Amino acid sequence: MAAFELNDRLRDDSDFIVALGLCELRLMDDRRWPWLVLIPQRPGIEELFELKPLDQALLTFETNLVAEALKKVAEATKVNVGALGNIVRQLHVHVVARRENDPNWPGPVWGFGARESYGADEKKALIEKILRAI
Amino acid sequence: MAAFELNDRLRDDSDFIVALGLCELRLMDDRRWPWLVLIPQRPGIEELFELKPLDQALLTFETNLVAEALKKVAEATKVNVGALGNIVRQLHVHVVARRENDPNWPGPVWGFGARESYGADEKKALIEKILRAI
Numbered sequence: 001m002a003a004f005e006l007n008d009r010l011r012d013d014s015d016f017i018v019a020l021g022l023c024e025l026r027l028m029d030d031r032r033w034p035w036l037v038l039i040p041q042r043p044g045i046e047e048l049f050e051l052k053p054l055d056q057a058l059l060t061f062e063t064n065l066v067a068e069a070l071k072k073v074a075e076a077t078k079v080n081v082g083a084l085g086n087i088v089r090q091l092h093v094h095v096v097a098r099r100e101n102d103p104n105w106p107g108p109v110w111g112f113g114a115r116e117s118y119g120a121d122e123k124k125a126l127i128e129k130i131l132r133a134i
Numbered sequence: 135m136a137a138f139e140l141n142d143r144l145r146d147d148s149d150f151i152v153a154l155g156l157c158e159l160r161l162m163d164d165r166r167w168p169w170l171v172l173i174p175q176r177p178g179i180e181e182l183f184e185l186k187p188l189d190q191a192l193l194t195f196e197t198n199l200v201a202e203a204l205k206k207v208a209e210a211t212k213v214n215v216g217a218l219g220n221i222v223r224q225l226h227v228h229v230v231a232r233r234e235n236d237p238n239w240p241g242p243v244w245g246f247g248a249r250e251s252y253g254a255d256e257k258k259a260l261i262e263k264i265l266r267a268i
Contacts, residue, residue: 046212047201047205048197048201048213049199049201056194056195056198060190060191060194061190064182064190065183067182067183078181078218078219078220078223079181080220081216081217082214082217083214083215083216084214084215084216085214086241087240106220107220107244107245108216108244110241111240111241
């Protein structure tokens, strides 16, 4: 079986935070909303149900761990969790902190407007906050 | 603790299919895309991580069971799974069959255009197909 390799677009749009047991955790470079992506480090998987049962359980655990931490760090109103993959097929789970005054509340973040990059210091500080919270 | 009661808007927008171990499974009345909703029958839960660990595992199992069945029934290109809850706060998981010629491909279904209701026979036939597949 081929080794796991991160999709190019996911790599370009986000920054590495940490490798968890199953997933690589990354921060989307979009300061409009604190937005994490979890990518299970398994090759050739596109749908959640294609993961082995143990990996499904691990992904649930890691998603919920990260979602709870992000909600606190971002002081969010609601966390949005989604696995879409219509554009990038490599399985990845979005965990997005939403606030009532954000640019597309209460609509979804996917496909909305253009990404706004973080400043370097701002990004570093947010990654450190997330690491401390998980 | 209060008993579980289905949110009014979820009830109005969808039809009952079956009660699984944890979730009520419903069909969104929107013929633009085959769209299921799973609602964990637990009162007072808004975020995935607020469920007890066993319920988190059950929800994952039921979501993936239903997603795999829907992908086959709908001959879908991709399944989109999401828990948003920005409008209806009662925890619910969307499982949507997407096809490359659907009205908002590859964008998300949430917040897009207006719902188109099924005809009664069409709805009944789809619910029967889904029940046979799960």
